[in-house]
Structure formats: C-alpha cells, structure tokens
Amino acid sequence: MSRSLRRGALAATAIVFSIASLSACGAGNDAQTLGVRPDNAAVTVDDVKIQNALVITQPTAGAAGPAVVSATVFNNGSAPQTLDSITLAGASSPVKLKAAEGTGPITVPAGGSVVIGGEGNASATIENGREAVKDGGVQELVFKLSQTGDVSLQAFVVPANSYFKEYGPTVIPQPPTASPTATATATPGHGGEASHGATPSGEASPTAGH
Template sequence: MTSTSHRRAIAVAAFLASIPALAACGAGFDANTNKAYAPTEAGVLIQDDGTTRSYGQNGVMISQAFILGPDSGGQIAAGGSAPLYLSIVNRASTPDTLTGVVSDGQEVTSVKLPAPVPLATDQLAKAPQAAVEGLKQPLLGGESVRLTFQFTNAGDVTMWVPVIARSREYATLPPAPQPTPTPTATASPSATATETPTPDTTETPQT
C-alpha cells in the first residue's frame, strides 16, 4: 500500500469513528426543535420511578411548566410567592379543563389558579397569573416543587416542576411579587389628664 493510500484509509477510518458523535449531536438538537419546549431542569420530566415516559396523560400534555425564581444570586424569601408558568396541549378528541393545582404541602403552602383553564382540542392553553404561595423555604433557583395538576377528564397529573432563575431567556419575565410589609403598630400618644376647671365659688359675706 502506498503512503497516499495509507493516509486515505486513516482519514476514512477517522470519519467513520466520528459518525456516532455527530448523530448524537443532531439528535440532541432536533429534540429541542421538533416538539414543544419543556424545561428539564430539576427533573421536570422525571416521574417518581425515575423514568421519562411522559408528562401528561389521557391526551393532555403539559408541554411547559416552571416556577420563576429570583434573579441570579438572589432569593425569594420564605413565606413569599412565585409565578407558575404553564403551557398545556390537549390532544384528546374532547375538550378538557384544568380545574386546579395543588401541592403536597412540603415546599409551598398552596397554589393559586385564578380560574379554571379551558383546554380546547389541539390548541395550546396557558394559565395566566398562576402562582405558588407560602414558600416553606427561600427559593434560590434550581430547586423543584412537586405539584399535582387536576383535569376534569384526564385526571390528576403529578410532576416535579423546576424553579428557574430569572436570567437569560427568562430575564424579561415579570419578577416575583414582593411581599407587602406589615405596618408596624404605633402606640398613640396618651392624652394628658387635665383637671376640669370648676367655677370659683366665693362665700357671700353676711351683712
């Protein structure tokens, strides 16, 4: 074999060896562009048994779910609240409704859903102004909160929802509401007791 043929054989072998890596890169890229975005931080797509088989059921798919945390390096204090962002697609043949979101009470006290969210067939729906309330611990970003989404027809879907720091593509979202400071009660100045003046009585001299 000539030196030229030998170099060509080495080049072909190197290219063939690189194909699996190139395929893996392509698969990872396509995975983010061929379906609705769902953040995977904090295991949002991980089921309780460690699998990633689904993030919905009976035709209802939660394509995006995250809690907006503080700015990078900050925190949301315990007792506060944080916005909950949801995107839901109903692939079932009949409409459905998200009637509520509840927590197990470990990370947050309650979840506010201002009104039921109607889910028309084959349409993307969002849940405006939803929020987790009564944080049990300060939120820094990177945590996860276990929530159960209640649907009229699809039933209950329980999943771990990530807390995403308000940075990068999330930096333009409105920040978490600041808790309203409780007004401090101030003692009113006590009124100084004053003696009520009485008419001066003088004894009439006897004549």
C-alpha cells in the first residue's frame, strides 16, 4: 500500500471513531436514556429468571390501601409453568394473584415471559400493603412455580411515583368527604316573626286607685 493510501485510511478511521464517540455521548444524555427504568432485583434458578422485582406501595406516604408486587418472570424451559404463589417472607399478608385474562392461574409459557404489574398485565396484590411493608426497605419475596419450586430474592419497597407509577396499585383510596353540618333554625311565628306569648317578668303591674 502506498504512503498516500495509508494516510487516507488512517484519516477515515479517525473520523469514524470521532463520530462514534459523539453519538455515544448524545445517546447518554438524551431524554430516552435518562428515562430508562433503574435496574432492580433479579435472580435465576434452573429455567426460571425473575427480574425487576419490586414491592410498590401507595403514592402518598402513610396512605392506607393495597400494595403490589411488580416483576417479569421468564421461562427458558421447554414446558410452560404456572406461578402458584408469591409470599412475603416474615409477613402474614397474603398476595392475591390474577392472570391478565380470565380467571385461571398465571401461566409462564415455554420460552416466554409474563409481566406482573401495570395496566393489561397479570397482577399480584397485597391487600394490607401499608401494614406489611415500609417504603425504603427491602422485602424478601418467594415466587413458587409449578416445576421450579421456590425462587426467592430481595426486592426494594418503593412508592408508586416517578418510574414506578404505571406499575403501582390500581386501587388508590380517596380521602373521605366531610358531610355538611346541620344548622338549627328558629320556628317563625305569625307574619314571619318569632311569636311572643309570655309576659316579661320583673316589671311592676299598675295598682288600681292611683
């Protein structure tokens, strides 16, 4: 290769690296990149992988109401599995599972996945969530699958704000509405005025003979 060709090749390579570097910087600072949901708890046992596991509570601190478990369950096996239960280790609060469609169990298809949490997806609801978990803590979750058995991991407990709003509880209690206070009113007499029937006391009666 001639000296001039080598110089041209080196110059082209330098331009390609410069463009790639600028593109990487731009991708790292755009709105889509900054809006990526943070990584959360993940675990793999045999053919099952669970990732992005969270316990999501009510959006307002201290508010009563249900919490939910949000996660994605992958099945890399050749046969489907059902998610039989999710339990909170060390807590007595039950977790109610509901498939995205119908009334049957949550099924994780072979070679597929199931999203738990969010509109149109399967759900896992903790009815008395505020009593069972606290924001900012870490809760051990145990997923029981029909073939793999128990799969446990530690999940963060977060309120349904920011990244987690669309995966939070669908039932958000509203504050009670104050009822109007009844006001006592006087009964009007004749002509719309209060009636006077009694004679005022303390006044002297006129004496006959004066």
